[in-house]
Amino acid sequence: MTARASGLIVDIEGTRRFVAASLAIRAVQxxxxxPVPGAPLGIALVDGLVVPVLELGPDPAELLLCQVxxxxxxxxxxRVVRSGLFRTLEDAVELDGKRIRVLDVEAExxxxxxxxxxxxxxxxx
Amino acid sequence: MARWFKVRLGSSSEVPQRVRAVTxxxxxxxxxxxxxxxxxxxxxxxxxxxxxxxxxxxxxxxxVDDAQALTTRARDLRASTDLVREALExxxxxxxxxxxxxxxxGEPAGRILVxxxxxxxxxxxxxxxxxxxxxxxLAQVDRERERLGxxxxxxxxxxxxxxGALAQMNAEHETATRALDELESELRRTPGAxxxxxxxxADASRHAQALLQALGELSPRxxxxxxxxxxxxxxxxxxxxxxxxxxxxxxxx
Numbered sequence: 001m002t003a004r005a006s007g008l009i010v011d012i013e014g015t016r017r018f019v020a021a022s023l024a025i026r027a028v029q030x031x032x033x034x035p036v037p038g039a040p041l042g043i044a045l046v047d048g049l050v051v052p053v054l055e056l057g058p059d060p061a062e063l064l065l066c067q068v069x070x071x072x073x074x075x076x077x078x079r080v081v082r083s084g085l086f087r088t089l090e091d092a093v094e095l096d097g098k099r100i101r102v103l104d105v106e107a108e109x110x111x112x113x114x115x116x117x118x119x120x121x122x123x124x125x
Numbered sequence: 126m127a128r129w130f131k132v133r134l135g136s137s138s139e140v141p142q143r144v145r146a147v148t149x150x151x152x153x154x155x156x157x158x159x160x161x162x163x164x165x166x167x168x169x170x171x172x173x174x175x176x177x178x179x180x181x182x183x184x185x186x187x188x189v190d191d192a193q194a195l196t197t198r199a200r201d202l203r204a205s206t207d208l209v210r211e212a213l214e215x216x217x218x219x220x221x222x223x224x225x226x227x228x229x230x231g232e233p234a235g236r237i238l239v240x241x242x243x244x245x246x247x248x249x250x251x252x253x254x255x256x257x258x259x260x261x262x263l264a265q266v267d268r269e270r271e272r273l274g275x276x277x278x279x280x281x282x283x284x285x286x287x288x289g290a291l292a293q294m295n296a297e298h299e300t301a302t303r304a305l306d307e308l309e310s311e312l313r314r315t316p317g318a319x320x321x322x323x324x325x326x327a328d329a330s331r332h333a334q335a336l337l338q339a340l341g342e343l344s345p346r347x348x349x350x351x352x353x354x355x356x357x358x359x360x361x362x363x364x365x366x367x368x369x370x371x372x373x374x375x376x377x378x
Contacts, residue, residue: 006228006235008221021229026222029214062218082246083224084239085232 002087009082009095010064010075010103013057017103018086018093019075025065027080041112044074054112068105075105154312161305164298171294178287185284189277195270199263206260213252220245 006021033042033053042053046065049072053063057077064075086093092101220242227238343352 004232006225006231008225021225024225026225027218029218061214080218080221082243083221084228084243085235 004085005088005093006085007083007093008064008080009086009093009100010078011059011081012078012103013059016081016095016098016100018100019064019066019103019105023066023068023105025067025072027062027064030060030063030076033076039112039115042076044076046074054108056108066105068109073105073109075108150312157305157308157312161309164301164305168298171291171298174294175291178284178291182284182288185277185280189281192270192273192277199267199270203260203263206256206263210253210256213249213256217246217249217253220249 005018008019008021008024008027010017010019028046031044031046033044033055035042040055042055043050044053044063045051046063051065051072051074053074053076055077056075059077059079061079062076064078064080066073066075082095086095086100088094089099092099094100222242224239224242224246227235227240227242229235230238340352340356
């Protein structure tokens with residue numbers, strides 16, 4: 001039986017990436033995001049909670065709420081294109097015959113932390 | 126009596142000149158009358174042109190109103206398009222989140238939810254694509270409306286120029302009318318230039334010239350008494366008639 005991974009396919013500046021359902025909570029329409037000076041980071045109010053927003057691209061359409069290491073973070077500058085179960089290909093999934101690499105959200109956060117130092121993330125609701 | 130004629134009418138050689146002068150005055154009066162008729166026709170044509178220009182301006186104003194209404198309707202349509210897009214975006218996100226929940230449930234429990242979510246996502250994607258085409262069409266309509274507005278502006282400017290030309294024509298017409306009035310006054314002040322009087326005087330002058338010529342031919346042959354007997358009744362009436370004529374008129378002659 002073919003292994004399948006559940007999650008979302010997002011588009012970041014024309015490149016598609018897979019976000020596993022274990023990380024992704026849900027996609028929401030982008031609320032106003034207040035930038036944090038000196039960092040590629042912003043904060044936004046989502047469902048009454050202040051959530052750190054990580055800008056991955058220029059697309060202003062949506063936010064993808066994720067739970068990383070028990071903390072809530074929103075990915076911005078992306079567009080969610082598909083959701084469901086996708087055939088697994090090692091470190092990727094397949095969509096319409098194309099290989100879609102997994103978006104390493106934890107690595108993105110680590111990169112951010114290296115650039116701006118300690119970043120305080122929001123609490124999990 | 127002959128002396129009376131000589132004093133009042135001058136020598137017989139002056140008569141043709143006077144006849145020609147009076148005839149010329151009558152001709153000038155005829156030109157003046159024709160100019161007045163032409164001016165009246167021009168005034169009528171100008172009136173028709175003014176009426177047509179006013180109708181044109183009214184139609185243009187209505188068209189401008191229509192164009193403005195079109196702008197308002199386009200704005201409403203754009204606002205409604207934005208609402209539809211927002212609703213479709215929400216529906217798309219809802220479908221994507223439903224698909225994510227279905228995927229979390231795994232197979233086979235979440236399959237129906239994933240399939241349904243995918244159908245909804247596809248439908249909303251089509252809706253958004255179609256809406257994009259509508260937005261493009263609306264943008265095209267906007268561009269055409271802007272061109273229409275630009276043309277209407279040009280037409281309005283043309284109508285303004287036409288109104289200005291008609292006003293100028295009206296002023297020129299008034300000037301021409303005043304000039305013709307003055308010319309008519311001048312012509313009427315000219316001796317015998319009153320059109321009907323000028324024609325009558327010209328006829329009388331020609332007859333008088335013929336009479337003088339006949340008398341000139343008869344005088345060497347006819348006896349004076351006989352001639353006076355024959356002409357006296359007529360000449361007395363003629364003298365009486367001329368004596369009753371306005372002294373000013375006789376003096377001017």
